[in-house]
Amino acid sequence: TLKTSGFIYNMPSTAEFAEWLGLMHYMEVLMMITSIEYTAPISDENVTVTDTKFNNVPARLYMPRKQSSGLKRAVIYIHGGGWCVGGSAMEPYDLLSRWTANKLNAVVVSVEYRLAPMYHFPVQFEDVYTVVKFFLQNSVLVQYGVDPNRICISGDSAGGNLAAAVAQQLLDDLEVKVKLKIQALLYPALQTLDLDLPSYKDNENKPILPKSLMVRFWSEYFTTDVSLQEAMASNKHVPAESSHLFRFVNWSNLLPEKFKKDHVYASPIYGSSMLGKKYPGFLDPRAAPLLVEDTKLLGLPVTYVLTCQHDVLRDDGIMYVSRLREVGIEVIHDHIEDAIHGVLMFITSPTDLALGHRVANKYIEWLNINL
Numbered sequence: 022t023l024k025t026s027g028f029i030y031n032m033p034s035t036a037e038f039a040e041w042l043g044l045m046h047y048m049e050v051l052m053m054i055t056s057i058e059y060t061a062p063i064s065d066e067n068v069t070v071t072d073t074k075f076n077n078v079p080a081r082l083y084m085p086r087k088q089s090s091g092l093k094r095a096v097i098y099i100h101g102g103g104w105c106v107g108g109s110a111m112e113p114y115d116l117l118s119r120w121t122a123n124k125l126n127a128v129v130v131s132v133e134y135r136l137a138p139m140y141h142f143p144v145q146f147e148d149v150y151t152v153v154k155f156f157l158q159n160s161v162l163v164q165y166g167v168d169p170n171r172i173c174i175s176g177d178s179a180g181g182n183l184a185a186a187v188a189q190q191l192l193d194d195l196e197v198k199v200k201l202k203i204q205a206l207l208y209p210a211l212q213t214l215d216l217d218l219p220s221y222k223d224n225e226n227k228p229i230l231p232k233s234l235m236v237r238f239w240s241e242y243f244t245t246d247v248s249l250q251e252a253m254a255s256n257k258h259v260p261a262e263s264s265h266l267f268r269f270v271n272w273s274n275l276l277p278e279k280f281k282k283d284h285v286y287a288s289p290i291y292g293s294s295m296l297g298k299k300y301p302g303f304l305d306p307r308a309a310p311l312l313v314e315d316t317k318l319l320g321l322p323v324t325y326v327l328t329c330q331h332d333v334l335r336d337d338g339i340m341y342v343s344r345l346r347e348v349g350i351e352v353i354h355d356h357i358e359d360a361i362h363g364v365l366m367f368i369t370s371p372t373d374l375a376l377g378h379r380v381a382n383k384y385i386e387w388l389n390i391n392l
């Protein structure tokens with residue numbers, strides 16, 4: 022079969038080159054590269070796999086075949102790809118969901134939300150929210166044989182962002198009676214305000230997710246208008262009217278010394294208020310879950326956060342760990358010293374790495390114990 026994971030290392034430059042040639046939109050190039058890895062919903066001896074819809078939003082469903090008495094656990098999984106690319110059918114995501122379903126004997130729902138640049142915020146958030154809210158109804162849980170007390174939301178990268186945002190917003194939704202037991206946030210993106218954190222500076226040119234691509238993903242989530250991208254690239258996109266939000270992402274308070282290294286905290290530089298008015302999404306906690314008051318964090322489920330040392334998003338995850346712990350939420354933080362962003366993608370050939378398997382096993386083992 023044609024495998025293209027090797028392209029991952031060249032993704033940004035390949036895509037930039039194509040755009041420079043005027044061939045295609047940058048995101049379409051990324052989409053083309055990642056789409057070759059898509060797999061059909063093929064059942065195996067352990068798991069029945071089907072593509073279905075929950076309240077009109079597509080999702081890939083993994084039902085374990087093992088006969089067991091009693092109700093099953095469930096994991097709702099949100100894939101990564103910067104809100105622009107990727108899919109539940111991508112080979113590494115499909116494999117991770119199978120492993121989860123098999124190891125935990127759990128129902129796994131992998132959400133196929135709509136992507137940018139065709140759709141912008143809040144469509145991605147709302148698609149995921151729609152599936153989660155639909156699934157958490159008692160009548161639906163009964164249909165799938167799921168225990169309402171043992172449900173997890175999990176996601177990586179942009180999917181970790183969506184998982185964290187959905188978990189927060191559910192707390193205020195009086196129509197949802199079933200509570201999530203745990204959330205797992207795998208190298209999540211959690212804030213839009215400061216794109217010059219120590220992790221952005223230290224890992225500006227690291228593979229998979231250089232700063233330029235992350236800025237592109239963030240801005241594309243809200244608009245294709247390059248003025249937001251340019252302002253974000255120079256970290257001057259937040260209007261002075263929103264200065265009160267900076268305390269939620271103040272790395273000088275929220276990062277342990279080890280990650281601050283010799284970086285010096287500088288006060289924010291404000292941008293034009295026009296951008297904030299045109300694209301209010303980037304100041305919205307449904308897009309940036311770190312931008313909420315402490316009181317909004319109360320009631321969140323037990324949380325697993327995975328961070329990678331060589332990742333621009335490292336400090337987003339670490340700051341969320343600090344904020345959650347400060348309000349008394351139980352957090353398990355796994356920090357992988359030798360990993361780059363997207364380490365869980367390296368579980369299929371030709372980039373089938375022992376490290377990818379080790380991290381995947383750690384995460385699934387945590388789910389198995391805590392869910």
Ligand SMILES: *[C@@H]1O[C@H](CO)[C@@H](O)[C@H](O)[C@H]1NC(C)=O
Binds near residue numbers: 065066067123
């Ligand atoms: C089915 O599950 C068994 C036991 O966990 C495992 O050894 C086997 O590889 C699984 N099969 C597939 C196709 O994943």
Ligand SMILES: *[C@@H]1O[C@H](CO)[C@@H](O)[C@H](O)[C@H]1NC(C)=O
Binds near residue numbers: 267268273274
């Ligand atoms: C961030 O924290 C530092 C150290 O506590 C403080 O001096 C600075 O004023 C804070 N900045 C903001 C914007 O909250």
